[in-house]
Amino acid sequence: MRNYQTGYSMIDTIHNPDKNEFNEKYGKKGIPVLLKGIMDNWAATTKWDSTYFKTRFTHTEGIAVRNLDTTDKRKMTIGDYFNYMESTDDLDPYYLKNTQFHLETDMTKDYVVPSYFTNCLDIIKDKLPLAFQLSWMYIGSTNTFSGLHLDIFNTSAWNAVISGKKIWVFYPSEQAQYLYNGVVNPFNPDLVKYPEFAKAKPLVCVQSPGEIVFTPSGWWHAVYNEVGGVSITENYINDTNYDVVKMTLLYHNKLEEAKIVDSCMQHYMSTK
Numbered sequence: 343m344r345n346y347q348t349g350y351s352m353i354d355t356i357h358n359p360d361k362n363e364f365n366e367k368y369g370k371k372g373i374p375v376l377l378k379g380i381m382d383n384w385a386a387t388t389k390w391d392s393t394y395f396k397t398r399f400t401h402t403e404g405i406a407v408r409n410l411d412t413t414d415k416r417k418m419t420i421g422d423y424f425n426y427m428e429s430t431d432d433l434d435p436y437y438l439k440n441t442q443f444h445l446e447t448d449m450t451k452d453y454v455v456p457s458y459f460t461n462c463l464d465i466i467k468d469k470l471p472l473a474f475q476l477s478w479m480y481i482g483s484t485n486t487f488s489g490l491h492l493d494i495f496n497t498s499a500w501n502a503v504i505s506g507k508k509i510w511v512f513y514p515s516e517q518a519q520y521l522y523n524g525v526v527n528p529f530n531p532d533l534v535k536y537p538e539f540a541k542a543k544p545l546v547c548v549q550s551p552g553e554i555v556f557t558p559s560g561w562w563h564a565v566y567n568e569v570g571g572v573s574i575t576e577n578y579i580n581d582t583n584y585d586v587v588k589m590t591l592l593y594h595n596k597l598e599e600a601k602i603v604d605s606c607m608q609h610y611m612s613t614k
Contacts, residue, residue, distance in 0.1 A: 343485075343529050343566070346509055350546040353512065353555075364458045369498075369582040372558035374512045374545060377456075381502055381552045386452035390504045390572055392428065395481075396421040402443050406436035409487055420481070427483040427570050437486035437567075441479045442472045444574070450477075453574065456554075459500050461578035462603070462610035476577040482506070483570040490524035490564045495599075496590040497577040499557045503549050506571015510555055511544035513562040521562055528564045559583040579603060580610060 356367070358379035368375045381387055399420035406423060408414040416436055418426065423438045430436075444450065455461075467475060476497065480488075490513075493499050501508075511528050513521060520542040526532070531539050549555050551571070557563055579587050584607050591600040 344531065346511055346544070346546045347548060350544060353510075353545045353547045359458075361456075361458045364456075365582060368556060368558070369458055372498075372560065372583075374510075374547070374558055374561060374563075375556050376547050376549060377500075377554040377556060378552070380456055380554055381453070384453045384502075386449070386502075386504055386574070387552060389452055390449075392424045395572075396424050399443065404438050404441045404443065404481075406438045408434045408436055409489075410434045423481060427481070430483055432483075433485075435483045435486050437483070437488075438481040439478070439486075439488065441481070442475070442477065444479050445472055445475055445477060453502065455576065456500075458582075459498075459556075459576065459578050460580055460610075461576070462580050462584075462606040463578075465606055465609055466602070478575055480573045480575060481571075482567045484567060486570070487529055487566040488564060490521055490526065490528055490562055492524075492560065492562055493557060493577055495594070495596070496559045496583070496586045497579055498559050498583045499575055499577045500554050501549075501557070501565075501573055501575040502554045503551050504572040504574070505551050506567055506573070507551075507569035508547075508549040508555075508573070509566045509568050510547040510549060511564050512547070512557070513542055513544050515560050515562075517542050518562060524562065529566050559586045579607070581607070581614075 353374045353376055355376045355378060402420050403417055404420060406416045406418055411434060420443065461476065520538045522536050526536040526539045533540050547555055588600055588603060591603065
């Protein structure tokens with residue numbers, strides 16, 4: 343594992359900003375930031391422990407995938423994954439990510455989305471299939487990771503750590519030429535195969551429980567679970583990233599989706 347905790351620039355840290363401060367400093371400018379003090383009153387921070395998942399989700403299943411061999415997938419219950427996570431010594435462990443079981447429960451009452459992360463699509467949330475509700479749970483053992491990627495349709499995102507510890511690396515769009523379209527593993531790069539990656543200079547973040555990371559539109563990023571645990575992430579569209587998202591949808595010929603976003607944004611702006 344490449345050591346990103348020394349010798350690299352860190353993203354900013356800010357404590358419980360109001361909507362105007364966040365948007366002026368980070369949201370509108372598209373700058374990643376670590377936010378503290380926001381989750382202090384979330385029920386999830388004390389409620390969502392391993393016992394909670396093991397006892398409540400004994401029959402709810404998910405698909406866990408190995409990081410290095412993504413063809414190796416394993417169906418298991420959420421409870422069983424926690425047993426696996428707490429005992430595994432796999433060199434390439436399974437990762438239970440992109441799960442949405444929480445959306446079909448009352449778990450959404452256990453956290454509060456900050457106002458600056460409001461999603462304009464929320465006005466039609468009840469009509470959207472789960473896949474388009476842009477909310478996911480990530481449950482991963484130590485040494486699991488999400489590789490280099492851009493978020494769906496260049497939306498922005500927030501990620502809240504309930505337990506565990508994550509290391510983030512961020513690359514702005516001007517460094518995309520060094521990233522091999524995300525194929526290179528930034529945590530153990532093969533510089534013989536991907537020599538240009540040596541020129542990439544990331545911004546780094548170390549995220550602990552009770553902290554939220556903001557990922558702006560258009561930033562390549564990857565996330566490593568230095569300590570296994572639970573996090574929740576949601577993507578969103580609002581006035582800080584609408585233009586980028588719409589342009590991306592049109593570029594990919596997602597005309598119907600662009601119309602829906604247009605309609606939702608008009609409603610969102612009328613209620614601001």
